[in-house]
Amino acid sequence: LVSRKKHPEDTVLTIGDVRIGGPEAPVLIAGPCAIESEKQMDSAAQLVAELGGKILRGGAYKPRTSPYGFQGMGVEGLKLGRQVADRYGLQFMTEVMDTRDVEVVSEYADILQIGARNMHNFSLLREVGAVRKPALLKRGLSATMEEWLYAAEYILSGGNEDVIMCERGIRTFEKWTRNTLDLSAVALVKQESHLPVVVDVTHAAGRRDLLLPLAKAALAVGADGIHVEVHPQPATAMSDNEQQLDFAEFREFVTGLNL
Ligand code: PEP
Numbered sequence: 341l342v343s344r345k346k347h348p349e350d351t352v353l354t355i356g357d358v359r360i361g362g363p364e365a366p367v368l369i370a371g372p373c374a375i376e377s378e379k380q381m382d383s384a385a386q387l388v389a390e391l392g393g394k395i396l397r398g399g400a401y402k403p404r405t406s407p408y409g410f411q412g413m414g415v416e417g418l419k420l421g422r423q424v425a426d427r428y429g430l431q432f433m434t435e436v437m438d439t440r441d442v443e444v445v446s447e448y449a450d451i452l453q454i455g456a457r458n459m460h461n462f463s464l465l466r467e468v469g470a471v472r473k474p475a476l477l478k479r480g481l482s483a484t485m486e487e488w489l490y491a492a493e494y495i496l497s498g499g500n501e502d503v504i505m506c507e508r509g510i511r512t513f514e515k516w517t518r519n520t521l522d523l524s525a526v527a528l529v530k531q532e533s534h535l536p537v538v539v540d541v542t543h544a545a546g547r548r549d550l551l552l553p554l555a556k557a558a559l560a561v562g563a564d565g566i567h568v569e570v571h572p573q574p575a576t577a578m579s580d581n582e583q584q585l586d587f588a589e590f591r592e593f594v595t596g597l598n599l
Pocket residue numbers: 373399403454455456457478508540543
């Protein structure tokens with residue numbers, strides 16, 4: 341179902357007033373790593389909307405390396421994300437980590453994000469295949485093209501055809517970046533599949549200074565959208581404080597990208 345051989349035309353998804361894929365202009369997906377407070381989300385959403393972003397992101401359930409790290413606000417966060425997105429006319433995307441949360445996340449979100457660490461969680465993929473909400477499927481930390489496309493196939497085969505593929509960098513031996521952005525994966529998936537592909541430059545690079553050149557490169561290889569994290573005070577963020585852009589940097593990033 342994901343193959344271009346079966347479906348030669350690019351898939352264009354319609355999510356509220358946003359269209360993504362095929363001939364559509366690239367979409368900007370932005371917001372804080374984690375939903376932390378009303379004030380934090382409101383200020384970020386206002387700026388995302390002002391700069392032409394269409395999709396507000398923010399995690400209410402966070403896949404943290406340490407069990408003692410901030411795990412997210414849960415349902416309270418979902419409610420906040422929904423309210424704030426509506427306030428600024430944005431679509432709301434948030435991660436679902438657990439099959440037991442698919443229902444409640446679907447109730448509040450416009451797009452269900454499947455994180456890199458859950459790309460191989462086949463029961464979660466099946467649950468997301470069973471709902472009628474678009475899904476953004478991140479590539480696993482060390483997933484091959486075949487594994488990533490089969491993960492998407494799990495969702496489509498359940499009847500949910502609205503899948504966005506998201507390249508977010510893979511683990512390599514390199515330590516100067518958090519992950520290695522695999523741009524060949526973007527070109528390859530666009531060639532092999534009809535699904536839209538976006539690039540998450542934040543988690544790929546793990547450092548602010550590379551985000552703009554990586555985003556430009558992603559668009560040059562045909563990405564249908566760019567995903568980036570922005571936070572009012574990255575230094576005090578509850579997660580990913582090394583890599584989120586502050587408001588001035590985000591403004592510079594979006595202006596430089598010229599979507
Ligand atoms: C995220 O988008 O906040 C996230 C945890 O990303 P990834 O699953 O790509 O690590």
